[in-house]
Structure formats: structure tokens, C-alpha cells
Amino acid sequence: xxxxxxTNYLNKFSKIHLNYDNKNFLKIVExxxxxxxxxxxxxxxxNGGSAAIASHVTVDLTKMCKxxxxxxxxxxxxxxxxxxxxYENWVKKALSSYADKGDLLICISSSGESxxxxxxxxxxxxxxxxxxxxxxxxxxxxxxxxxNINLWLNSKNYNIIEMTHHIWxxxxxxxxxxxxx
Numbered sequence: 001x002x003x004x005x006x007t008n009y010l011n012k013f014s015k016i017h018l019n020y021d022n023k024n025f026l027k028i029v030e031x032x033x034x035x036x037x038x039x040x041x042x043x044x045x046x047n048g049g050s051a052a053i054a055s056h057v058t059v060d061l062t063k064m065c066k067x068x069x070x071x072x073x074x075x076x077x078x079x080x081x082x083x084x085x086x087y088e089n090w091v092k093k094a095l096s097s098y099a100d101k102g103d104l105l106i107c108i109s110s111s112g113e114s115x116x117x118x119x120x121x122x123x124x125x126x127x128x129x130x131x132x133x134x135x136x137x138x139x140x141x142x143x144x145x146x147x148n149i150n151l152w153l154n155s156k157n158y159n160i161i162e163m164t165h166h167i168w169x170x171x172x173x174x175x176x177x178x179x180x181x
Contacts, residue, residue, distance in 0.1 A: 016153065016164055024149050028172055031130055031149070032067060033181050035104050041068040043099055043129075045091050045120055046108035049162040050134075053108055057169045064177040070098065091120030101128035106169075108134045110161040112141025112152075121146040134168065136161035 002008070035042060042061055044054035054071040061069035072078060072094045081090035099105065105124040109117045112135035121131050121143060133147035136155050144150045153164050 012160060013164070013167075016155075016160075017167070024151055025168070025172060025175075027149050028132060029175060029179075031104060031132070032061075032065070032172070032176060035102075036065070036067045036181070038102060039068075040100070040102045040104065041070060042104045042106060043095065043124075044069065044071045044106040044108065045117060047114055047117070049158070050108035050110060050165065053162065053166045053169065054106075056166070057106075057173060060170065060173045061176075064173055067176070072098075088115035089119055091116045092123040095120055095123050095127075095129075099124055099127060099129055103129045104132065105129050106132045106134070107143055107147070108165055108169075109141075109143045110135065110158050110165075111137045112143035113137075114143070118142050118146065134165040136164075 032042070042058070044058050045051075046054045051071070051073050055073050058069040058071045061067045072091065077094060078090060081093045085093045095105070105121060107117050107121050112133070121133070124131050125146060131147045132149045132151070133143045134151045135141050135144045136153040139152055139154065144152055151165070151168055153161050155161050155164075
């Protein structure tokens, strides 16, 4: 193991955050402000580590920002809809039950190629939801092409991508909580 492994690893985060343009963050804040004002809701979806991020951010948006937010990480919902409609369609089917026109869907997908997230994002746009995407890997990934606003990280390392997505979303939560709108 290299002597400087951890220093080099953590320096990647410094470079990411020092060089990121915050215009999209401010656009997301404005969308969330409107969601709250219009009494709409935020729905956050992801797979694996991205689902864990969705759970955390959902709670903090609700608790700290007073913005209604949900995710679909309930085992019974996920397994029932996956079994009955196929894994690639379960997010779309959950959205058909829970999403309303004017809601916001936040899609977190490291690769941007998860079929269930792609199908869900396409459905959300079709019914009149705004879609924000957080992805990594290829800059031309399918999920990124669907979003109204896209936060993309030029990395192929799942942990770097997921931790960065988490930091980005929580920075938005903290900004809104301090702004108290």
C-alpha cells in the first residue's frame, strides 16, 4: 500500500470541489424553493449506495428545509413492484402511484445507465415533473440526457462519485436550511 494513498485519495475531493461551477446548484435551490412554495414534493431515487443517499437527503429536506420529500426504499414496495413489473420498470410504476405534475424527481445514478432510473426519469418528464440528475462515468450517459439540470462528475470510481453526490446534495440542503425560505 502506498504511503500517500489516503492523502492522494482525499486530494481528489479537494480538486473536485474547488473546480466545480455552482450555477447548477443555485438553479436547483430555486427549483426547490418553488417546490416548497407550490406545496409540491421531491422524490429521490437511486440504486445501492445511491439509494442510501436518497434516504438521507429525503429526511434532511423534510426535517431541515420543510420540503416534502419521499423515496422508494421500502423493501416491500421495491420487491413487489420489481416482481410484478420487472426491475427495469419498478421506479416508473412507483412514480405512477406517487408522482404528480409539478413534482421534482432527483435521480442519482453513478453510471447513468440504470434502466430502472432511465425509465423512471422518462416517465416523470412525461407527466410534467422536473428531473435533476446526478451521474458520473461517461458524460453522455442516458440518465444525464433526460435531466432538466444535470450534476455530472468526471470519474469512473463508484465511491468517489457516490460520496461527491452525497456532498453536493447535502450542501444544497444546508444552504436552504440556512436561507430559511
